[in-house]
Amino acid sequence: VDLESLLNLDDIEEVATKQIPNKAWAYYYSASDDLKSKTFNNIVYGQILLRPRIFVDCVNCDTSTSFLGHDVKLPIYVSPAAMARLAHPDGERGIGQACEQFGAMQVISQNASMTPEQIVADAKPGQIFGWQLYVQNEREKSEAMLARIKKLPQIKFICLTLDAPVPGKREHDERSKNVGSNLPVRAAVQEGDSVSTTSTNAKTPAPPRSMGVGQSLFWGTAADLTWQKTLPWLAKHTDLPIVLKGLQTHEDAYLASLHTPQVKAIILSNHGGRALDTAPPGVHTLLEIRKYCPEVFDRIEVWVDGGIKRGTDVVKALCLGARGVGVGRAALFGLGAGGKEGVARVLEILKAETETCMRLLGVDRIDQLGMQHINTRAVERD
Ligand code: FNR
Numbered sequence: 001v002d003l004e005s006l007l008n009l010d011d012i013e014e015v016a017t018k019q020i021p022n023k024a025w026a027y028y029y030s031a032s033d034d035l036k037s038k039t040f041n042n043i044v045y046g047q048i049l050l051r052p053r054i055f056v057d058c059v060n061c062d063t064s065t066s067f068l069g070h071d072v073k074l075p076i077y078v079s080p081a082a083m084a085r086l087a088h089p090d091g092e093r094g095i096g097q098a099c100e101q102f103g104a105m106q107v108i109s110q111n112a113s114m115t116p117e118q119i120v121a122d123a124k125p126g127q128i129f130g131w132q133l134y135v136q137n138e139r140e141k142s143e144a145m146l147a148r149i150k151k152l153p154q155i156k157f158i159c160l161t162l163d164a165p166v167p168g169k170r171e172h173d174e175r176s177k178n179v180g181s182n183l184p185v186r187a188a189v190q191e192g193d194s195v196s197t198t199s200t201n202a203k204t205p206a207p208p209r210s211m212g213v214g215q216s217l218f219w220g221t222a223a224d225l226t227w228q229k230t231l232p233w234l235a236k237h238t239d240l241p242i243v244l245k246g247l248q249t250h251e252d253a254y255l256a257s258l259h260t261p262q263v264k265a266i267i268l269s270n271h272g273g274r275a276l277d278t279a280p281p282g283v284h285t286l287l288e289i290r291k292y293c294p295e296v297f298d299r300i301e302v303w304v305d306g307g308i309k310r311g312t313d314v315v316k317a318l319c320l321g322a323r324g325v326g327v328g329r330a331a332l333f334g335l336g337a338g339g340k341e342g343v344a345r346v347l348e349i350l351k352a353e354t355e356t357c358m359r360l361l362g363v364d365r366i367d368q369l370g371m372q373h374i375n376t377r378a379v380e381r382d
Contacts (some may be wrong), residue, residue: 003338003345009309009330012346016087016336024086026176027213028332031273032168038273041281041307048283048316049375056362061355064103065366067324068241068264068301070128070156073103075366076314076350078343079269079305079326080132080159080245082111082187082217087336092119094340095331100127102347107159107326110134110145111187111217118188120154130243132159135222135230146237157264158238160230163246164275165223173212187217214274227255235262243303245269248279250288250296257299265301265323272306272328282306286320287380290371297321311353318366319374 006012017025031038065075078095085091092112096119099106107130108119120129131149136142149155211219234242241264244256248270256266268282282304289296296302304317305326317325327346334346358364361373 001338003341006337006345006349008349009333009346012330012337012342012349013333015338016333016342020087020336023176023179023213024083024336026172026179027083027086028081028329028336030170030172030212030214031277032170032275033277035273036278037270037276037281038307041270041273042309043307044281044283044379045307045310045313045316047378049378050312050316050357050361051373051375052360053362053373056364058359058362058364061358061364063351063354063358063366065324067105067128067303068157068243070105071126072105072128072324074347074351074354075318075324076308076347076354077105077107077303077324077326078331079272079328080107080109080112080130080161081328081332082109083113083213084332084335085113086213087332088339088342090335090339090343093121094335095343096120096123096127096129097340098331098334098343098347100124101344102351104347105129105324107132108155113188115188116149116152116155120152123154127154129155130157130159131155132161132245133234134161134164134218135225135234136220137222138220139222139233141220143237146234149240150238155240157241157243158234159243159245159267160234161245161271162225163248163269163271163279164218165221165225167214167218168271168275168277170212170214170274173214177210177212227259231259231262241265243267246271246275248276248285250285250292253285253289253296253302254293257293257296260299263300265303266296267326268302268304268322269306269326282322283317283320283379286317286322287376290321294321308350311350311355311357314350314354315357315361315369316374318369319371320376 243265245267268285270279301323304322334343
């Protein structure tokens with residue numbers, strides 16, 4: 001396909017849907033139960049109105065910002081999402097190359113289809129990554145992974161995902177489990193690797209046969225994490241800043257903010273609607289934090305993901321106080337539409353739309369964005 005002819009993220013998803021194996025599509029597209037959280041994620045930004053100002057010089061427009069003190073050219077990063085090679089052989093490394101082109105950050109999934117070493121291998125100076133951890137029942141496997149990550153200076157933080165101690169019930173994924181041939185790739189850490197997160201032993205019995213991709217990737221993941229036990233354990237095994245992913249209430253955002261200096265950021269996320277269905281989109285949690293514990297924004301960085309499809313979505317999240325926004329499916333569908341060039345096209349579209357939005361709002365720098373630029377009445381009415 002001519003990537004230039006794809007004008008928005010829906011165009012890209014449509015092309016990818018036709019090009020990738022059905023089972024991969026079902027895994028990427030799926031969300032829990034009735035897909036209500038996924039749907040809320042997709043519509044909530046549209047309910048927030050923008051408040052453009054006139055007579056503002058916006059000849060220049062600068063989208064650069066920083067995450068945890070590291071400079072980036074975009075407030076948009078790629079969220080950790082498993083199994084990119086299901087979409088295209090360029091895989092997570094291709095996503096990384098596209099990110100490099102746009103000065104964007106990439107968070108690598110624990111269940112990536114390439115190893116972290118492969119993904120960061122051709123990183124350019126200044127390019128930054130995070131690595132996402134699902135703590136395993138067999139803690140020594142997670143400890144061994146953390147030791148490996150320590151040797152990769154490009155990886156600047158550990159992103160601990162907490163919204164899915166068990167996977168949600170993803171029916172598209174489950175229905176397609178017996179359809180077609182076996183998937184061509186498995187999580188790289190699962191095979192041929194010195195550290196396997198899913199080798200079976202007494203503690204982790206073999207999974208029953210036939211599960212959806214999501215269910216089988218979760219096999220062996222710990223469900224017994226707590227504030228008291230897990231953060232000290234993690235801090236013992238990494239010196240990197242910790243980013244907690246999957247917070248969905250102001251109470252947890254506040255608790256996280258009490259765990260500085262190790263915890264440096266939180267990601268408001270309902271896992272793209274793939275964990276608890278009818279859990280709130282990040283916008284609602286941002287609004288809660290503003291209302292009940294705004295000091296959180298001063299103590300730690302607040303990032304958000306879920307349903308980002310337009311530059312206006314990006315800008316609205318930043319106006320609400322987010323430092324940056326993550327895209328999950330968009331990067332995977334970009335790969336599916338055109339490999340690493342497809343991911344680059346996704347970032348190019350989002351960057352251009354974000355700049356247009358900033359200019360039309362009357363803003364030329366990210367740090368000027370604030371509540372004065374939006375009207376949130378429609379999402380706050382209850
Ligand atoms: C994810 N997500 C995810 N999150 C995580 O912490 N570790 C992971 O391995 C994965 N894997 C994963 C696979 C697929 C196919 C999807 C779609 C998502 C969640 C991801 O990081 C992010 O929270 C959402 O994807 C954001 O929503 P959007 O951008 O997909 O709407």
